[in-house]
Amino acid sequence: MIPDLGKYAGAVLGAYGASILLLVGLVLASLWQARRMKRALDAVEARARARAGEATDV
Amino acid sequence: MRALFLRDLTLAVRAGGGFGLGLAFFLLVAVLVPLGVGPDQATLGRIAPGVLWVGALLACLLSLDRLFALDFEDGSLDLLATAPVPLEGVVAAKALAHWVVTGLPLVLAAPVLGLALNLAPAGYLWLVVSLAVGTPALSLIGAFGAALTVGLKRGGLLLYLLVLPMYVPTLIFGAEVVRRGAQGLEFGGALVFLGAISLGSLALLPFAAAAAIRVNLR
Amino acid sequence: MSIWEYANPMKFMQTSGWLLPWVTGMTLVCLIGGLFWGFFLTPDDYKQGSTVKIIYLHVPAAIMGTSAWFMMLVTSLIWLVRRHHVSALAAKAAAPIGLTFTVIGLVTGAIWGQPMWGTWWAWDPRLTAFLILGLFYLGYIALWAAVEDPDTAADLTSVLCVVGSVFAFLSRYAVLFWNQGLHQGASLSLDAEENVADVYAWPLWTCIAGFLLLFVLLVLLRTRTEIRARRIAALLARERRLA
Numbered sequence: 357m358i359p360d361l362g363k364y365a366g367a368v369l370g371a372y373g374a375s376i377l378l379l380v381g382l383v384l385a386s387l388w389q390a391r392r393m394k395r396a397l398d399a400v401e402a403r404a405r406a407r408a409g410e411a412t413d414v
Numbered sequence: 415m416r417a418l419f420l421r422d423l424t425l426a427v428r429a430g431g432g433f434g435l436g437l438a439f440f441l442l443v444a445v446l447v448p449l450g451v452g453p454d455q456a457t458l459g460r461i462a463p464g465v466l467w468v469g470a471l472l473a474c475l476l477s478l479d480r481l482f483a484l485d486f487e488d489g490s491l492d493l494l495a496t497a498p499v500p501l502e503g504v505v506a507a508k509a510l511a512h513w514v515v516t517g518l519p520l521v522l523a524a525p526v527l528g529l530a531l532n533l534a535p536a537g538y539l540w541l542v543v544s545l546a547v548g549t550p551a552l553s554l555i556g557a558f559g560a561a562l563t564v565g566l567k568r569g570g571l572l573l574y575l576l577v578l579p580m581y582v583p584t585l586i587f588g589a590e591v592v593r594r595g596a597q598g599l600e601f602g603g604a605l606v607f608l609g610a611i612s613l614g615s616l617a618l619l620p621f622a623a624a625a626a627i628r629v630n631l632r
Numbered sequence: 633m634s635i636w637e638y639a640n641p642m643k644f645m646q647t648s649g650w651l652l653p654w655v656t657g658m659t660l661v662c663l664i665g666g667l668f669w670g671f672f673l674t675p676d677d678y679k680q681g682s683t684v685k686i687i688y689l690h691v692p693a694a695i696m697g698t699s700a701w702f703m704m705l706v707t708s709l710i711w712l713v714r715r716h717h718v719s720a721l722a723a724k725a726a727a728p729i730g731l732t733f734t735v736i737g738l739v740t741g742a743i744w745g746q747p748m749w750g751t752w753w754a755w756d757p758r759l760t761a762f763l764i765l766g767l768f769y770l771g772y773i774a775l776w777a778a779v780e781d782p783d784t785a786a787d788l789t790s791v792l793c794v795v796g797s798v799f800a801f802l803s804r805y806a807v808l809f810w811n812q813g814l815h816q817g818a819s820l821s822l823d824a825e826e827n828v829a830d831v832y833a834w835p836l837w838t839c840i841a842g843f844l845l846l847f848v849l850l851v852l853l854r855t856r857t858e859i860r861a862r863r864i865a866a867l868l869a870r871e872r873r874l875a
Contacts, residue, residue: 359672361682364747368685371743372671375689375736379846382732386853393860400867407874558795562775562788572771572778576792579767580799583806590810604809611802622795629787 415499415507422511425484436473436516437523443469444527455532462531463541463592469527470520470545471581474552477516478577479570481508481560482627491564495631501624506616509550509557517549537596544591548608551584554615561623565630584611639716641859648852655849663842670835677832686744688836692843693736694758697765700730700847704772705797708790718859720786723793724776725854729847731769738762757807764803768796782862 361368447465448458485491494504524545525538533541559577563569587608594601638644670688677684704723711720741759746752753759775792779785 359682361685362676364681364683367743367747368682371686371689371740372667374739374743375693378732378736378739382729382850383846386850386857390853390857393857393864397860397864400864400871403871404867407871555799562792563778565784566778569778572774575767575774576771579764579771579803580796582764583799583802586803586806586810607806607809618798619795622791626788626791629784629791632784 415503418494418499418504419507419511422508423514436476437519439476440469440473440520440523440527443472444530448531459532459534459596462528462533463537463596464589465531466524466527466533466541467544467548467585467589467592470517470524470549471552471578471585473520474512474516474549474556475574475577477512478556478560479563479573481512481557482564483560483569486564486630491627492631495628501627502620505557505561505620505623505627509553509620512557513550513553517545517553520549521545533592534596536598537592540595540601541592544588544595544605544608547605547612548584548588551608551612551615552581554612554619555580555584558619558623558626561626561630564627584608587611636714636716639714639718641718641863644718645856645859648856652849652852655845655852659842659845659849661842662838662845666835666838666840666842670832670839674832674835680748683744683747684832686740687832688839690737690740690744691836692840693733693740694762695840696843696847697730697734697737697762699844700726700733701765701768701793701797701800703851704730704793708793711786712790712794717786717862718855720790721858721862722851722855723790724786725858726847726851727769727773727776729850729854731766731773733843733847734762734766734769738766755811757804757811760807760811761804764807765800768800772796782865 443465447461447469451457451461482491485494495501497504521542524541528538528541556577559573559580562576563573566572587604590604591601591608594604638647667688671685674685676682704726707719707723707726710716711723738759741762742752745754745756745759749756772789772792775789776785779788
């Protein structure tokens with residue numbers, strides 16, 4: 357399936373491997389940070405809404 | 415502005431750290447490199463321009479973190495920011511004081527160190543000229559970096575990380591002037607660029623640095 | 633309907649929210665499609681053998697590494713002039729992406745250089761300019777991390793980006809001056825001389841598009857994260873005041 361890369365197989369596969377690793381790492385890190393921040397914001401906003409709810413319950 | 419310049423000068427000389435430190439460091443570099451690289455005269459002669467320039471560059475870095483930090487801490491930077499002298503002028507005066515205390519001694523000491531590194535005879539004049547033209551840029555760029563990091567508690571290493579990449583063009587052109595001058599080649603272009611960087615820095619960086627200081631004083 | 637509407641964080645969140653799935657789709661098509669095309673379906677070069685396949689990573693990464701910095705420059709200027717927080721946060725978000733692309737450019741460049749030039753690292757002008765750009769990215773990211781107050785950080789990093797751009801530009805030419813270089817000329821310029829052959833050019837353009845879309849995708853995603861972080865900080869500050 358992989359084309360015959362000849363004597364440069366190591367170089368080409370190494371380059372692709374390293375790049376894909378870095379890109380995947382960047383994407384995963386970005387996704388993880390995004391998810392974490394969304395969760396944190398939802399939590400803080402829920403607290404804020406609860407407090408606002410309490411304030412109006414006289 | 416003259417008063418500020420003289421004040422900074424006296425402070426630097428009296429505190430001792432500013433004045434002798436850069437020069438001593440420069441000397442150390444000129445001693446350590448042959449020790450690390452080996453005494454072969456030909457090799458040393460070839461790398462001398464670069465080593466001397468790198469040494470000068472690193473020596474300039476040393477006193478940068480104190481450029482604004484001391485005044486920031488005791489509140490005098492706030493006073494200077496509101497004084498009748500424009501903050502840009504303050505930056506220029508401080509950079510000039512830094513140059514007189516750090517850059518100028520390097521320019522004067524360089525020929526002696528050139529000897530230690532077997533610099534070719536034709537190179538000495540251009541070593542002095544390139545350092546004289548280029549070290550003001552180093553002081554100004556350094557002042558900008560110091561202004562950015564003045565509010566930070568442990569800003570020292572960050573200051574170097576910010577400033578060193580900006581030193582690259584000056585380093586390249588400065589070392590090229592010496593290298594080509596030593597070999598008797600054409601170096602006019604490099605010298606012109608070097609001068610342009612210094613003049614450009616003088617024209618623009620005081621404004622950028624003043625802006626950074628104002629941000630940090632908020 | 634003006635682009636300045638997106639300076640409003642809520643509007644930005646709304647629009648980027650529905651844009652994201654589309655951009656993700658396009659990114660996957662172009663990036664994976666392009667790399668697949670280039671890796672599996674193109675011939676070897678008579679001079680460079682199979683290493684020519686590295687071009688599909690190296691060139692797009694290099695182009696985006698510089699473009700990312702340019703985008704940061706523009707958004708930094710917008711922050712300095714118009715004080716739109718979304719702009720400052722977009723610059724902050726773009727930096728790690730640009731740095732990663734620059735590192736990929738350097739790594740692939742070095743790996744490609746080894747069999748071609750016989751050395752892992754040659755102080756070639758383009759690679760060296762890239763290395764310096766990487767250092768500028770590091771400094772920018774470090775400054776954001778070091779300054780506590782977000783607005784102060786935004787201001788300082790913007791000034792750094794603007795001044796740094798001047799020096800990065802100067803470095804590019806200084807480095808050319810310093811070393812005439814082993815790097816080939818522009819691979820994709822519109823005039824004939826050193827052009828890459830068509831059979832390589834098409835997958836290459838696809839990969840460039842893929843990398844560009846990936847950049848847009850990640851900037852949108854990361855800016856949303858930054859906007860959320862800012863909102864959290866504001867809400868927490870209010871919580872503390874009310875407590």
